Amino acid sequence: MTVTEAAPRQIQLTEDGQLKHFLTLDGLGQPLLTEILDTAESFIEVGARSIKKVPLLRGRTVVNLFFESSTRTRSTFELAAKRLSADVLNLDINTSATSKGESLSDTLLNLEAMASDMFVIRHSQSGAQHFIAAAVTPGVAIINAGDGRHAHPTQAMLDMLTIRQHKGRFEGLRVAIVGDVLHSRVARSQIRALNTLGAEEIRVIAPATLLPKDVEALGCKVFYNLQQGLRDVDVIIMLRLQRERMEGALLPSEKEFYKLYGLSVEKLAYAKPDAIVMHPGPINRGVEIESAVADGPQSVILNQVTNGIAVRMAVMSMAMSGQVAERAAGGQS
């Protein structure tokens, strides 16, 4: 095992293996991922109540710190924290002191001085949340809401919950991830989660220019042809072209990309008849997915959004109780 794989495990788990930060799925085993899914399952019922609250984070302060824009992730983290009865502070970094030259460490020190218990952080720099978790006051939990191209562990876990709800299991499943894998932290976390949970086969389908060099080493098979890659799959995960992270021309044109890799009703027919179609959002209709597929009977894209709240409730409550347990045991963060 390499140093980079070992380091996150030490930092995000307590001595007895409880979650205390949630930074990456690397180093987390199948029992812990299953515990997250089971805990999330128990929170789904809370979302269906007329009073959608449980007191697990009552009196706690959660700060949403988003250095990159977000709609779904930020609002579902906020709703999740509120449903756990936490006090929630949303910091818009564009209008905060960071834009006046304050360093990330100084911003955090000031927020810690307000007695925050948890930071939910999205950052364009891979590894920013690891750096913060290593530096933060003991007892404060760090949750990764997406770092650069590296990881987006809560997105992967809400995707796993959606797959488990529709397919009932991971064993024997063939899953295809299609599109801009190169820039996708979501894809990296999904591949890790699917391998840990025992999916039979993970395929990535994309032009060579949109695949990371080492992609097979992550534990997946590469296909350059959409029709071939979709054959017999149970789950299709479409990805957006992340133009904002692209340097130079990686694609001939969006029109050409859609022709070859866009998921149309016609191409969907190559997958199993009961295959589900997923997308982390935001979707670009007519670029990676046809509207008739996005809105069609096999699409579970909006279920993913709903599941995001329950999964984030699970991760936040588990990390907080890990922090509390560690402090009670007199351990160091």
Ligand code: NCD
């Ligand atoms: C993704 C992200 O931000 O990594 N979206 C999300 O969190 N729902 C993927 C994307 O931006 O394309």
